Amino acid sequence: MQRLKNQVALVTGASSGIGIAVAKALAAEGAQVVVNYRSSKSEALQVVEEIEAEGGVAIALQADVSDENAVQQMFAEMFAAFGTIDILVNNAGMQKDANLVDMSLADWQKVINVNLGGTFICAREAAKEFIRRGVISERSCAAGKIIFMSSVHDIIPWAGHSNYAASKGGMKLFMQSIAQELAQYKIRVNSIAPGAIKTPINREAWETAEAREKLLKLIPYGRIGVPEDIGKAAVWLASDDSDYVHGETLYIDGGMTLYPGFATGEG
Ligand code: BGC
Numbered sequence: 357m358q359r360l361k362n363q364v365a366l367v368t369g370a371s372s373g374i375g376i377a378v379a380k381a382l383a384a385e386g387a388q389v390v391v392n393y394r395s396s397k398s399e400a401l402q403v404v405e406e407i408e409a410e411g412g413v414a415i416a417l418q419a420d421v422s423d424e425n426a427v428q429q430m431f432a433e434m435f436a437a438f439g440t441i442d443i444l445v446n447n448a449g450m451q452k453d454a455n456l457v458d459m460s461l462a463d464w465q466k467v468i469n470v471n472l473g474g475t476f477i478c479a480r481e482a483a484k485e486f487i488r489r490g491v492i493s494e495r496s497c498a499a500g501k502i503i504f505m506s507s508v509h510d511i512i513p514w515a516g517h518s519n520y521a522a523s524k525g526g527m528k529l530f531m532q533s534i535a536q537e538l539a540q541y542k543i544r545v546n547s548i549a550p551g552a553i554k555t556p557i558n559r560e561a562w563e564t565a566e567a568r569e570k571l572l573k574l575i576p577y578g579r580i581g582v583p584e585d586i587g588k589a590a591v592w593l594a595s596d597d598s599d600y601v602h603g604e605t606l607y608i609d610g611g612m613t614l615y616p617g618f619a620t621g622e623g
Contacts, residue, residue, distance in 0.1 A: 358386035359595040362495050364438040366390040366430075368421050368478060369448030371400040373555030374505060374586045378445055379403055381587030382594060383412035387443060390434050391416045394448070421448045421474030431481045440489055442496060443594045444482040446475040447505040451520050451557055464519045471523035472530065475504055479534060479545075486543045497542070497599050503590055504531045504547040508609050511549075524549075528605065535603035544602050546593050551609025553581035576619065577610030 360382055370379040371393035380403070383389045389407060391414055393400035400416035407414040415437055419430035434441060449471045452463040479502055486500030509517065510524040528547065535545035552571055554562050561571050562580055572578060589608055592598050607613050 359591065359597065360443070361386035363387045363442035364390070364434070364440055365443035365445065365594065366392060366434060366441055366478070366482070367445040367447055368392045368474065369394070370403060371396040373557055374550060374553060374583045375447045376403050377583030377587035378447060378590045379414065380407060381584070381591050382443065382445075383407040383414055384410060385591050385595070387594070388438050389414040390438070392419055392421070392430065392448065394418070394420045421478055422469040424477050427477045427481060431485070441482050441485050441500070443501045443503070444478055445503045445505065445590060446478055448474055449505060451517065453517050453520070455516050456518055459519065467519040468523050468526075471520070472526045475527060475530065483534070483538055483543060487541050491542055497596050498544045499542040500544075501594050502534070502543065502545045503593050506531070506547040506549040506605060508549055508551045508607060508612050510547070510605065511613065531605070532603050539602060544599070546601055546603065547605040548586060548589050548593065549605050549607045549609070550586050551575065551581060551607070551612035553583060553586060555583060574612055574616055575610040576614055576616050579610060581608065581610060
C-alpha cells in the first residue's frame with residue numbers, strides 16, 4: 357500500500373529509537389522523508405540508505421530542534437529538496453533524569469527546550485506552510501498533519517523525571533490548543549503516547565533480566581514495545597484513514613496506563 361504517496365514527511369530525531377522506525381514506516385507507504393538528526397550524522401545517513409534500499413526516498417538534514425535558526429534553515433533545505441511539507445512528526449526528545457533536589461536548572465531547561473520548545477518551533481514552521489499551500493486533494497484530505505511523540509508520562513507522574521514529565525504534560529495541552537486553532541485550515545494534530553518501547557533512551561529499564569522483570573510488572577500485555585509498534589500508528593495517524601481523528605492522544609503502551617497495580621481488584 358502507498359497510503360502516503362507523494363507526501364513529504366519530516367521526522368525529527370530520526371537517527372535513533374522510535375524516530376528511525378517512524379521514518380522507515382512512512383517511507384514504506386510512499387512518503388518522501390526528511391530524516392532529521394542533531395549530532396548522529398552517520399546513523400541518520402544509515403537510515404536514509406536503508407530507506408533507499410527498500411525503494412524509498414529520503415534525505416538527512418541536521419538541526420537542533422530547540423534552535424530556531426537551525427530549524428528554519430532545515431525547513432528551507434526541505435523545501436528546496438521536496439517543495440513542501442505534508443506531515444510533521446515531532447519526535448525529537450531526551451531525558452536528563454534527576455531527583456528534584458539534585459536537578460540543575462540547565463538540565464531542567466534543556467529537556468523543556470528540546471521536548472517542548474522544539475515541538476513549538478517545528479509545528480509553527482510546518483503550520484505556516486500548510487496554511488500557505490492548503491489542501492492538495494490528490495495527496496490528502498487534510499492540508500497537513502502534525503503528530504507529536506508524547507509519552508505515557510503526559511498523564512503518569514514520574515518521580516525522578518519531573519522535567520521529562522513536565523515537558524510531556526505541557527505537550528498534551530500544547531497539542532490540544534493548536535489542534536483547536538488549526539482545524540479551520542484542515543490541519544490535523546494528534547499525539548502518540550508510547551509506553552516502554554525498547555530504545556536507547558530507556559536502556560537501563562530493559563538491559564538486565566532483573567530490570568526487565570520489574571518493567572514487565574507495569575505492562576499488563578506482558579511484553580516490552582518495539583519501535584515498529586509506534587511506526588505503524590504514525591502511518592495511520594498521518595494517513596487519510598484517520599481523517600476524523602483530531603486532537604487525540606493514542607496511548608500505545610501494552611496497557612501501562614491501566615493502573616496495573618490494581619489488576620487484582622484488591623485495593
Ligand atoms: C520514557 C521511557 C520509559 C517509558 C515508560 C517513555 O516516555 O522515555 O524511558 O521507559 O516512557 O515509563
